[in-house]
Amino acid sequence: MGEPNLPARQMGRQLKRMRERLGMTQDEAGKPLRMSTSKVSRIEMGYLPPYHDFRALLDRYNVIVSDWDEYISAYDRAKEKGWWHHYGVGNRGFLPIEAEASKVKVFQFGYIPGLLQTEAYMREVFAAARVQMKPKVLENQVTVRLLRQLRLTDEPILQLHAIIDEYALRKPILGRAERQEQLRHLVERARQPNVTLQIVPEDVGAYAGQNGNLIVASFDDSEEPDIAYVEHIFGSVHVEKEAEVSAAKLAFKDFADRALDAEDSIALIERL
Template sequence: MSEPTFRQRRLGRALQLLRERARLSQKDIAERLRYNIAKVSRIENGQVPDYSAFETMLDVYGVIADDQEPYVEMWQLAEEKAWWHQYRLEDQGYISLEHDAAVILTFQASYVPGLLQTKRYMRALFASVRSPRSKKWVEDQIAIRTRRRQRLESDKPVRYHAIIMESALRHADREQLSYINEVAGLPTVTVQVIPDSVGLHEGYNGSFTLLDFPYPSDPRVLYVEHTEGSIHIEDPARVKSATLTFKHLSKLALIPEKSAALIGRLAAER
């Protein structure tokens, strides 16, 4: 079974909060729905209930008709098949986070960030993996990343702030470097570069991404990729620590105008 999407987890969290506000246990609602407790737990962790069960939950939790619309919208979004479903993505957990985010803050120590990559750079990355991938897999991944980039220029664009180490740009060709500066010109995009001259800093601990969402009740999420996969973290203390690290790295980095000038110089040398 695939990992629940951000929208599904949001619905589950909302239903859990309603249950707790009504001072009911998982056992109480399981008895009302004739479910076992394990199924109620799965729903609160992102499994979408059928609409009949969902309506019963709202009724039992005391949500009156006039107040149900936001929860119905959450259920509809959780049930909706997103555009990436056709690709059978292994990392749909992150794609769904990125898709719904209002703000993305990313620090990249080794590569050009995904939303700033050209197709040629993507192909070079996929060709470098230890286990060869099929041509279809590569083309699907390129299509996915290209589609993800649309968030930067949509009617409601995501606010995107990328901090990149200069060393991560060493294997980028002129086209890739020029494209970074092109995207950095968008009003909702900020790109900063930490020059090699800064020396050792916290960024050498690894890349990470922070995501904010339009719903005030949704926590900021920390997303980290590693050799064997990835993890997203909502623990407030760890998210706060990563946020402070991002702010510190932003202070170490060149301001956007000087970053663009450095990227331009690197492009001219290619």
């Protein structure tokens, strides 16, 4: 079974609705097909089954063969690999979530978020990775991040709310000229209607955001729950439990309340 993406999760929910309309339990649906309850459950969570298992489920749910085309087309869409696979980047990390999201809230303490980085800045970040990248891998990572940034200007437009600690703006990652370019780039992005940028100023003092970074993604599909994402030195964690995502949203609101508003944030960056 492949990793669940948005089309696969949507298809899983559709299969679940078909089963429930017939009044079947997961065990009753799967038993005649030699599918375990856990397998049916995973399919309904968005893990793609083999093609023949999928067809068997359609038949089990009384979908007539003449109506199969739309479901098979949806299955094929769910099987498609993201554009980033062309650059040797897999489905781990936040990229597949971001590609499907309509709105992203991101808090960064130590550095500028990837969607707002200049090429010079991202090269420095990638070059400083714990495991040194080969030149080709580094170039692919830069290309992918630049392509990700197109979501801020091209359809489907991503709504971005970014909160950055002032420490990240002052951190000497770049030389003077490149640093000025990065700060100007932030101002330009912050003036876009789909981008909200706030800065937590130095005089705020100690607060919970100093413990790390946080991202919350939302989707156009009303049935698709929000997802929280946290990166750490050894990898990353996807958080999908409702209570934990709610806690992440409350933390983000706290950081936003401590930060300057959008106009004052732009003014601070311009002073720097």
